[in-house]
Amino acid sequence: MAGESHFDTFQLTQKLQEKGFTPEQSESIMGCLHDVINDSIVNFKKEMVTKADQEKNVYMYKVDFAQLKSEIQMLEKNDYTMMKSDISKLMAEVEKLRQKLKEEITRSQAGVRLDMNLEKGRIRDETGTQMLKVKETNTKIEAEIANLRTQMETIKFQILQYMIGTITGTGALILAYLRMFR
Numbered sequence: 352m353a354g355e356s357h358f359d360t361f362q363l364t365q366k367l368q369e370k371g372f373t374p375e376q377s378e379s380i381m382g383c384l385h386d387v388i389n390d391s392i393v394n395f396k397k398e399m400v401t402k403a404d405q406e407k408n409v410y411m412y413k414v415d416f417a418q419l420k421s422e423i424q425m426l427e428k429n430d431y432t433m434m435k436s437d438i439s440k441l442m443a444e445v446e447k448l449r450q451k452l453k454e455e456i457t458r459s460q461a462g463v464r465l466d467m468n469l470e471k472g473r474i475r476d477e478t479g480t481q482m483l484k485v486k487e488t489n490t491k492i493e494a495e496i497a498n499l500r501t502q503m504e505t506i507k508f509q510i511l512q513y514m515i516g517t518i519t520g521t522g523a524l525i526l527a528y529l530r531m532f533r
Contacts, residue, residue: 360385412532419528423521430517434510441506448499452492459488 360381367377463485 416528416532423524427517427521434514438510441510445499445503452495452499456492459492460485463488 363381363384364374364377367380368374372380463481466481466484
């Protein structure tokens with residue numbers, strides 16, 4: 352196809368001769384134009400990608416994308432499972448602390464009541480002192496409960512931050528991947 356002409360060379364030489372060129376000049380110009388056009392076509396064909404190569408590249412991109420998608424889904428699933436496990440552990444620990452706190456409250460209250468009943472019979476004057484001890488114990492318990500609530504809120508916030516960071520990171524990876532292959 353390199354020697355194939357893509358325009359009417361006879362018509363071009365006639366038009367050049369009509370404009371005042373000699374037959375030799377018009378044939379020389381036509382020959383130069385013919386060579387330039389053929390060289391351009393050859394160079395253009397060298398730079399073109401075949402349809403098979405393009406389809407192969409598209410297929411490879413699709414395979415890579417599917418593999419990346421699968422890996423991202425697996426990472427998300429693992430992260431979700433780990434987070435769920437961590438939350439379950441934290442909830443179990445909170446429940447244990449809650450039970451311990453209840454037991455401590457029950458023991459403390461039982462101890463104070465026992466002390467009050469024993470002392471009540473013997474010394475009525477120390478009743479005021481025992482009531483003060485009960486109030487102090489209740490204050491400590493309330494302080495511990497408030498502290499535990501604060502710790503629980505902090506843990507919940509940290510878990511939420513981790514989830515948002517993971518989702519944002521995954522989204523950024525997907526966007527980066529999509530940008531890279533557009």
